[in-house]
Amino acid sequence: MNDIPPGLLFALIGLLIVISAFFSSSETSMMALNRYRLRHQAKSGHRGAKRAMDLLSRPDKLIGAILIGNNLVNILATAIATILFTRLYGEAGLGYATIALTLAILIFAEVTPKTIAALHPEKVAFPASVVLQPLMWLLAPFVWLVGSISNGLARLVGVEAGKESEAEHLAPEELRTVVFESGALLPTKHKGMLLNVLDLDQATVEDIMIPRNEVIGVDLDNSADAILHQLAESSYTRLPVYRGDINNVVGILHLRRAAQILRDGTEKLTSDTLKTHLDEPYFVPEATPLPTLLMNFQQKKRRMGLVVDEYGEVMGIVTLEDLLEEIVGDFTASPIPSDDEEIVAQEDDWYLVDGGTSIRDINRTLHWELPTDGPKTFNGLIMEHLESIPEGNISLYIGEYLIEIVAVSDKMITSARIRKARG
Template sequence: MDSIPLSAQSAILILLLALSGFFSMAETAMMAANRFRLRSAANQGSRGARMALDLLGQTDKLLGVILLFNNLVNAASATLVSVITIHLFGNEEWVLGVSTLGVTFLILVFSEITPKVMGAKHANALACFVSYPLTGLLKGLYFVVWFVNLFVTGLLRLLRLNGEGNQENQTLSSEELRTLVLEAGAFIPPKHKSILVNLFDLESITVEDVMTARQQMEAIDISDPIDQIRHQLATCYHTRLPVFDEDTNAVIGVLHVRRVLSESLEGRLDKATLQEMVAKPYFIPASTPVYSQLQFFQENRERLGLVVDEYGELLGLVTLEDIIEELIGKFTTSTHDATERLTWNEEGCVLTDGSQHLRELNRKLGLNFPLDGPKTLNGLILEHLQDIPEAGLSLKIAGIPVEVVQAEDRRIRNVRIFRPRPVQGS
């Protein structure tokens, strides 16, 4: 080493530091690279992305070849700095101490921190680039890396850390996917983001959450006078109506209004004709997940189902449109919708029906009523009080002030909700 000129030694030192920096940058870039983006680039024909994915598929060998060269280069750099320092300042103890501090500083700045920051900030692009030399080095020194990894594998087995589950770490749960969508920023338009988030919610809600309650159902009572039925058919909002006989639990079937429209207009409609046109009812358990029900509607070619509880009692009905609205939001139709009035007034309150769904109130008003119990505001208040309240009673549920405005027939008809005050920071 003494025979090599000082200028050549300095050039070799710079080269060693550069190589060390390259391997540090490569290690950080490969470990920080987004595998899903690499997979997308590989599907589009990027050879570097394919090679990067191959290397990441054998992480032990990838880290083995990187750290093998990185440690060799760092050790050579430390030795060379000591030689240069002794050549310039002699073989004193303080000289060796200064050389140690000097090589530590050089390695930290030029070979560790700076390259790693670069690798972390541009991980995906650099992973595709460094995969070429790393693949070549791994093929050329495969036996050396394999021999070193024998000891690594033995140590991991001794510590019972076999590294299993690596593939599971690369899969995303529904909550992680949800977070990914919410943090996508400008990459996903707001409306598309809303649809995707609602799609994740379909797995956790049931048809009972989105159904129209029995008290709000528009239905035909076959026992009513035929003139009253004709008038109801002529003025109804919907194309399909449940048909029952006196008791709403005694459902006969579902009537498609358009099929009887001509008969009704020409005055030929009677109860016998009406019963012939009624289709067989389609019943749905209340606990059916909405996502599963969407598939059932498609498989059975149905658009409307009657929701029943575990005892067979009718709870309400759900339509295909109800489920689609959970995905894309409410349709703009001429149908009367009580949720259209769900806006805060100037006094910071809103008057709503007791049968209003809690999920709709939370969505429209930005509230946080609990959803793990009753589905309606009426049910929530009754559960909270364990009694049927009188008008004028005020209470607070989940930090939200509410006032019972009207209560009758064993249920709460109207409720006034007050906007909760924001929590003051400490």
């Protein structure tokens, strides 16, 4: 070593620092790769992505090979620098070598390459994988030895090497964050739909059903003329058919079938004739999660269900359109034109809200967070807090929301004003 010219030793140290930079940048870039993007690229046939996925299938072996190579290079560079500086500066050369090599490795072999690799992991990792694959094969015995020892130590703290990490999977809330932070990569409308799909598990049939008092159906106890007039004026495609009370549901009538009866003459419209053209009613428990309802509608080829409580009483109806609107938003106009709106903006950030309005609709429209774990309607929420039907127009706070009751009937609060409390 004493016969080698100093210039050649400097060049050798420089080469070793470059190799050290390669190992450092490879480690950082491999660990910084987006696993989901990597899988997509690998499925698309990207060779670099496939190699990187193979290397990352056992991260303990990959890190072992990189660290073995990096440490060998750094130790060799340290030994050469010590010899070189000792030849040049005598005993003081040991201190000079330590300072000079520390700065060189820190700047050129650690901080700079790792920063570049962290910012552009794919540009570094994919080319590096060409070298790392054969290197892992060459260093396999050393990697196995080091890995066996390190894995044994890892087991002592409860970590099992080779098992898939929980970090490889996204929890629903983490997936929501991914969608939120997708930025311009996803159109706002599509982003909203994805978030609505993730929210389906948090809602049940009771949250979206049309309540019983708003259900329009055909009563077979009515006269033929009354039924005929109702069918002619109906704005709905399907109607529940019952006898006397909606709890006595006979079936579901599609107006297309009613038209077939009327084609033979209005005198053919009788209770018995209608009953022969009905579909079997489909009953849905009120606590059914929306994903389950969607699956059942698909399997049973249904578009409407009658919502029942634990006692078998009909609470309302739910339709496929109601369910789809939870995902895509309102996509149909109200079938009955009306000047009345459930939520009307007023001055000073007040909103006039109909008592029967769903709390979920209020939260979705106004981007609020009224509690949804209890009553499902605005009227129910107010009466739960008051524990009675108010006799006059009173005000109350529910969390950070100020509410002023506007109109009350014998049975419910028909409308109230609400706004966020001002700090």
